[in-house]
Amino acid sequence: MKAFSGIALLALSLTLAACGKSEGGAKPSGESVAAVAPPAGASWSETVAETPEGYYRMGNPSAAVKLVEYGSYTCSHCRDFSTEASEEIRKLVDSGKMSFEFRTYVRDPIDISTALLARCGGKDIYYPLSEQFFTNQNAMFEKAQALGDQRYQALMSAPPAQRFGQLADALGLVEFAQQRGIAADQAKMCLADTASAEKLAKGVETANSQYQISGTPSFLLNGVLVDNAANWAALQPKLKAAGL
Structure with a gap:
């Protein structure tokens, strides 16, 4: 996307991975996995917990896969x-x-900016909100294209605590999040959280170091990077083979 040439130069010095490339290899066990009942009155897909690394895990924490x-x-x-x-x-998560x-x-x-907003409502709406941000991707790109590089670079010149909030406002992301239950003041606080932004960037460095991530989406299956599985047809x- 040509209009994003400036973004690549201003991406907090991250090494950007190509979208749609995955390398590595996961070894299937070949053994069938037994279903596990969820906690009473709940479903596994609605059971979301924060991990020690600060991510959100959906489902049975003791799942075999x-x-x-x-x-x-x-x-x-x-x-x-x-x-x-x-x-x-x-469906697979609900099986336990x-x-x-x-x-x-x-x-x-x-x-x-999007990631800060997706996390802003906490673990219970993280997955539904993430999916909705993906459905909004084309509309977001259209707004980004309309900004142009000059306007984009002006936004990126703002102090770090204001930068992502101004960008999210310009792309309609704050309004999008508000319509899905994130209050304006709450969104503003999340977007001004430079420590969280730095943690997100650090997570990329850690992933690259541990797993040599070369593109998105990339998948780990029981801690091993999966080879040639950038879509559902390839991953399923x-x-x-892992027992599901």
């Missing part, structure tokens, strides 16, 4: 995966056989 996605809110392949796979993932984590792999300031057979 643990699926992690490294994804970007500005990646079209990640958007497509969300559309194709979210319902299917919930699999847990799921979406770990934000931020690639640019728009990504960071590997989950079946």
Whole structure:
């Protein structure tokens, strides 16, 4: 997308991964996994907890199969995966056989603004809100294109505590979040949280160091990077081979 040339230069010095490339290899166990009943009065897909690393895990914390996605809110392949796979993932999570984590792999300031807002409502709405941000991706891109590089660079020149809030406002993301239950003052506080923004960027560095992430979406299956699985059609057979 040509109009985003300036974004790549101003992405907090992150090494940007290409959207839609994944390398590595997960070894399936070949053994069938037994279903696990959820806690009384709940479903596993509605059971979300914060992990020690600060991510949100959906499902049975002791699930035999643990699926992690490294994804970007500005990646079209990640958007497509969300559309194709979210319902299917919930079904697998509800069986108690699999847990799921979406770990934000931020690639640019728009990504960071969106990620800060997605986390702003806490663990209970993180997954529904993330999916809705993906459905809004095209509209967000249209607003970003309309800004132009000069306006974008002016926004990026603001102090760090104001930068992501101004960008989110310009892209309609604050209004989008407000319509989904995030109060304006709450959104403003989340977008001014530079410590959280730095933590998101640090998470990219950690992922690159531990797993050599080369693109989004990328997947870990029981802690091992999955080879050639950037979409649901490619990932599903590997989950079946893992016992699902």
